[in-house]
Amino acid sequence: MNEFNKALITVAERAKNQEKIINVRMMFGLIPSMPVNCDKIVKKLTRGIPKHSTFLRLWVGAWRKNVSWNHAKIIAVDGHMLHTGGHNLWDRHYLKDSPVHDLSFELEGRIANDAHRYANEQWSFIQRKQHTIVGYLLKKIPSNWEVVTQTRVVISSFPKGVAHKFAPSFKIGSLPYRERLEGSIPMISIGRYGSIVWKLRAADDAILAMLNASQTIIRIAVQDFGPVLVPGTKIPLPGLKWPRPYIDALARAIWERDVDVEIVLSHPNSRPGGLGVMAGANYGNGWTCEDVASYILNRIQKKFVFVRSKILRTKIEKKLRVCYLKQKIGHEYSTGVKMGLHSKHFIVDDVCTYIGSQNLYVCDLAEWGVVVDHEDQTRKFMDEYWNPLWEASYTGEDCDIEAVMNGLYTVRDNYRGILYEAYSSSSISGSTCKGSGNMSTSTELYSEDTDDTD
Incomplete structure (x- = not known):
């Protein structure tokens, strides 16, 4: 978490210098009996970032429907850089004694657009469910409380009162057009x-x-x-x-x-x-x-x-x-x-x-x-x-x-x-x-x- 905090501080400084808003979306899996405290995660990630003078916009969300939740492992940047595979971001599983073996790879090119667009539907699902009567009631319950319901969605944003309540959808048109890379593979x-x-x-x-x-x-x-x-x-x-x-x-x-x-x-x-x-x-x-x-x-x-x-x-x-x-x-x-x-x-x-x-x-x-x-x-x-x-x-x-x-x-x-x-x-x-x-x-x-x- 500390390394992500450092990275977001760097992103926030770059956004401020360029006077350009940078959107960051983080989606977690809401595993039964393992609730995600989105507010706490946002607080840790944005430690040291001023709340009212930043161009950084951050959303942290999680969802569960029946026994489905997010299990994808994607880091996609600007529709151009992509890291994906099997790795979770769990220190004790990967960086301590007796680590688990895993496989992921980094890619560059338009394949990253697919990852952004795949994530869109999950963010849209959170928004749709919070707009229901049940969703309205559940969002009043702290996200770190376990709630026995068929469906639950949680989301937090930063800065409060500045960032929109829900994360924006990724749109290819918001990025400059990139030619197909030389030496690209299908x-x-x-x-x-x-x-x-x-x-x-x-x-x-x-x-x-x-x-x-x-x-x-x-x-x-x-x-x-x-x-x-x-x-x-x-x-x-x-x-x-x-x-x-x-x-x-x-x-x-x-x-x-x-x-x-x-x-x-x-x-x-x-x-x-x-x-x-x-x-x-x-x-x-x-x-x-x-x-x-x-x-x-x-x-x-x-x-x-x-x-x-x-x-x-x-x-x-x-x-x-x-x-x-x-x-x-x-x-x-x-x-x-x-x-x-x-x-x-x-x-x-x-x-x-x-x-x-x-x-x-x-x-x-x-x-x-x-x-x-x-x-x-x-x-x-x-x-x-x-x-x-x-x-x-x-x-x-x-x-x-x-x-x-x-x-x-x-x-x-x-x-x-x-x-x-x-x-x-x-x-x-x-x-x-x-x-x-x-x-x-x-x-x-x-x-x-x-x-x-x-």
Whole structure:
């Protein structure tokens, strides 16, 4: 917070010297049981900035609807500079002992406009909800008080009495036109708003389309695939389930197109920086590498009728590789804490890559990320991030094939896996593969209504 305060002091001085108003919007996620004190944050951020002689305008807001909130990680500046990915701005998670691993990148160019415009809808949602009767009543309650309501929005502004109550929308026309940068590469921004909007989850469809387009290899670095569990069990929290559309896409890629799939996961229940259970720091939902691999096998069995166990085992041994995050020093720090992974990153056919905030386990949050559709740049990303990550992490010891095959007994999402019998000559029953390509994920991922947790 101190560094942000210093930065805003610099911005305020620049704005005053130029006699030009600079707008700063900061959006937080209003996580249940973790209220955001917007007034307190504004006070800390503006310490040392005069209230009545500044050209700085600051808004701090947060929202929640059902179990949706902002989960995007975006810093966009003047429609030209952009920082995005998986990093949260939490000191003890990243800057203290046993830090969590993460991935973000900085971009320059018109892609930053997309980030500004994506944020507009969230700020508009706050304004719309505060204009309702319920919103009028709730805004009288301090923002740091926990309120049990389906929807809550909070916002504070600086300077009081000078800045408008609500943050202005970003408009491209307010900025000077910029030519396309020399040497620019094609990018696509993909996002979702959670339950702010009804059913539409564009980023989910985009990710599915990428996975379904794979021809040679899919590489994935994520926190987990399985749903959040009841603590100390392998029972998903009520209403939560595995991300079947994504798992089915991986199953089809392996079985139909002979695609290799490589996955790096966080160690289950990794907690960085000495943070305890009550701190909410939990990187990994509790599932093992064998659990993830077994569920992919389970979906192959259910999608393809005539899969024999011996053939399936051989295919999986050759095509599916799953491991936990490691470094050259091993899988844990000197403190004994196992390494946590918070990246949301995947590469398709080594020609395009996604970096953003969206997990692949089921959660209906507001997310945003960027797809880089450029082979040379993708390979540079691989040289800098994926290749060292995979070289250190994959040792072949995290995903035992016997445990994977035996894991087909496990009941997941109220669907019982087909019992595995080694080298059984009988065919395995299941449903035929239905659909492909850019299918809607709403009903499969979220049933009739949206739900889930971070």
